[in-house]
Amino acid sequence: MIHLDNIGAHILQRLEEYNVRHIFGVAGDYILNFFKMIEDSNIKLICTCDEQSAGFAADAYARINGIGVVCVTYGVGGFKVVNSTAQAYAERSPLMVISGAPGVKERSYQLHHTIKGFDTQFNVFKNITISSVILDDPKRAIMEFDDALLSCINYKRPVYVELPRDMVYAPIGDYHRIERRYVSNENALLEALQEIKCIVDMAKRPVIIAGEEIQRFKLESKLKELVEKINIPVASTILSKSVINEYHPLYLGVYEGAIGHEDVREYVESSDCIIIIGALLSDITLGIFTAKLDQNKCINITSEGLSIRYHKYENIRLDDFIDGLINTLDRKEYSLVQKCPIEEFVAKKEKITINRLFKCINSLLKYNHALVVDAGDALFGSADLIIQKGTIFMSCAYYSSLGFAIPASLGIQLANPKLRPIVLVGDGSFQMTGMEVSTIAKYNLNPIVIILNNKGYTTERIMLDGPFNDLNEWRYELIPNIINSGKGFIVNTEEEFYNAILDAEAYDGLSIINVVLDKDDKSEALKRMAEHLAKRVRDTKDIL
């Protein structure tokens, strides 16, 4: 039974207010008390095989739900979610890490799972979160927790909450609830909007690049309103793909410099006014330094600041900014982007290639699918897929931690049970975290897992090859036998792949499709990408 006047119960109540219905984790003695409390609450515990995967699942859950929580034991649990937390920081995902810890009263002894001192784990997490707190004082605990929670929600970055095991049931007194909301500087906003109006009015071919923060801050419908009101074409980045229905007549495609499609690159780079909203500009989104965005023509806003050409404004919220643009800018008159209808896919009896595989998936994608792709060619190849309204696309395109997609599909389907994940994952990624299909089966979920089996790290082969890029070949289609659940397929031809997808669609459970590809097969996008990446690896070998 939960006492609403103790620290643990307060945490759960606050999380419920933010629509947290699942917490991901692995049991361990320093967190057992709190796990028991979660079991007795309205929030469901989702226990994975390994902590790292719980972190990935919670990250994906966070991207859809607005916040996601991973809960682990001290040391052996906390240190295993460092990588997932670092990813959440890099890709702006509102992930909360709750770590059990030795009781405050136990801390005079050397206890198992501890490292240098009792603050070591806290010191590590301070580097990869926006706020880290140790709830070791009942008087301050509620205020500190609420503060971390609001930082997570407002900044869309991970936070770390350490909960000593003797504090779970510690009683709390009265407290003032923090309801902080970050507000824009109205004068700064007004000045910036006036300046932008002049620029856009003068511009002949303005364009918008909409980034992943639109999704994180749930601004998709505002973006659509903006685009339709002012009638300016919009591109996404590889990290924000599906930020707008990709059938939208004003949607251009994914912009990623010379790596992406030439017509998108040409449109964006020849524009005289590029409005970038909520996009992380990195080597990946900028097409391995092939992007040519003239700062003189750029208006660039993120949650951290606005820059117009070479000057900056601070304290302007993304939502206020978009609202301001909607109210300020006039409608432009341009013809709409021509869209090619999706080709009907006719499966042949031939050996399947990665390009044909993506064409096949493109023809089969439905409104209720969530396309989840891992790093590598699963990601690069999928840039050309057309994502319609209602469908979501998720990847860790910037941080690129192999092994994200399968645990992510667990988080996605629990966050929104109406979505059915289609998971595209390389064999290297699968060998890292793929056995979490066991967890997926345990909770009766039904993703379709497609393994691009090309016997190695294909993206790296192109940069610099050696035996270190080779992988043992697994018979992935037999994994349902191991976990006593699901259906497995092995496919070699287009026809077999097409039929396997149809079979999987009709089956209400986990499906695993092992797609046997040639070792040197690669997508068109990867071919374009590889040349640039390889050049950079060679460039760094100065004296070779």
Place this chain on the structure above:
Amino acid sequence: MIHLDNIGAHILQRLEEYNVRHIFGVAGDYILNFFKMIEDSNIKLICTCDEQSAGFAADAYARINGIGVVCVTYGVGGFKVVNSTAQAYAERSPLMVISGAPGVKERSYQLHHTIKGFDTQFNVFKNITISSVILDDPKRAIMEFDDALLSCINYKRPVYVELPRDMVYAPIGDYHRIERRYVSNENALLEALQEIKCIVDMAKRPVIIAGEEIQRFKLESKLKELVEKINIPVASTILSKSVINEYHPLYLGVYEGAIGHEDVREYVESSDCIIIIGALLSDITLGIFTAKLDQNKCINITSEGLSIRYHKYENIRLDDFIDGLINTLDRKEYSLVQKCPIEEFVAKKEKITINRLFKCINSLLKYNHALVVDAGDALFGSADLIIQKGTIFMSCAYYSSLGFAIPASLGIQLANPKLRPIVLVGDGSFQMTGMEVSTIAKYNLNPIVIILNNKGYTTERIMLDGPFNDLNEWRYELIPNIINSGKGFIVNTEEEFYNAILDAEAYDGLSIINVVLDKDDKSEALKRMAEHLAKRVRDTKDIL
């Protein structure tokens, strides 16, 4: 081809001098150049499925070889070995982490895999290593690397070396090789030895507790010399088990307070002079606070300092200390410890229990076996096994990160190919890292993996049970079908287990034995332990 005058080649040459013949890791673009260089060297690259396992394998390798190296890419690689590195720190293992990183010349851009800044990963590792360096300046790089290497060797703690990818081939100039050796303060040593001689001369029943640092610093033969010279009985801790041949007439057994055997506890705790050498005294080694060691009777030395009763000496090396004892102390006259001969095991047709399983293993252990046990009942139950000369016992008994044993067996067999690992692992541990059997098969190793399949986290069930302690059941014996290698067994009775072990012994390859146990079956040691652990979990639930 390797140029001996560049940073990468220097690193490999120095590692070879310390007998590093294998480096563990996973490929990634920021480390590809260096991987290629390793491939062209005398050192063999061992590529695992996931980075964490590479860290565990290198830790185990380090414990046998004197140093072990894990080599990974930036961010997604580095952050995945944080847990393995924390374990190496906690358990004093000389692990070197080499992480690739963006080139020094690339660092003005936002690059993939990076988090807050380019120093984030370095700042994280500073908390869990004894020395962390970034080799970003060719002039200083060699000195900094050598310094980190010597810290690793001398202190038996992990170090972190960050190698920007444009520094791998950077030329180095002349340099002075550091050959620092930590020396004892001779006066302090002399005074301490005189004091100890008085105490031991007066003592009626002195006893030695030999800890894991004896193994880390390769002092096993010195310890044996000491024990035989002065004729004092010796106990190990659960962390240092096998530090001396367990058939030795002066070996008492594992001391772990009330958790361990009563006769060992009685002997140690009634002693009037307890000499503790190189042992980490934690809740685990002290039997969950049941140990009663009177500080007034203790002489306690570790690599970090010596204390006699309530006063301390600094700068005394472990090896000098043991040499000093050998030369100073006189022979005591006590009767030897009585050893029961190992019972012959007669397998019955009955359902196998965990206690009978350990008895069976005890009867089958041979001189060339390395017993590797994971945390949980695999560890607690094995405290009673008798490890003979030539056999080693390895666990992460203090840090207790589930999933260590299987990757560790990879590291052990590569460090010493004469050893054949017998791996004891719980089902929870196996589901974390067990698929590294694929890596084991890739390198043609032949461990015998025994899975204690009791459908959950048994150690935790005893403390506080709930559905979070349940695991999906896997058909582990079918995993050889997935990885196209090895032999699988499923056993329910004693006879089946006995025969499976004999079959596995005769088979020169990977064997996986799925031992189906009752859900609530547990070893005698775990039963003793559980009561004390459960009490502590309950004690922390103050107001429940």
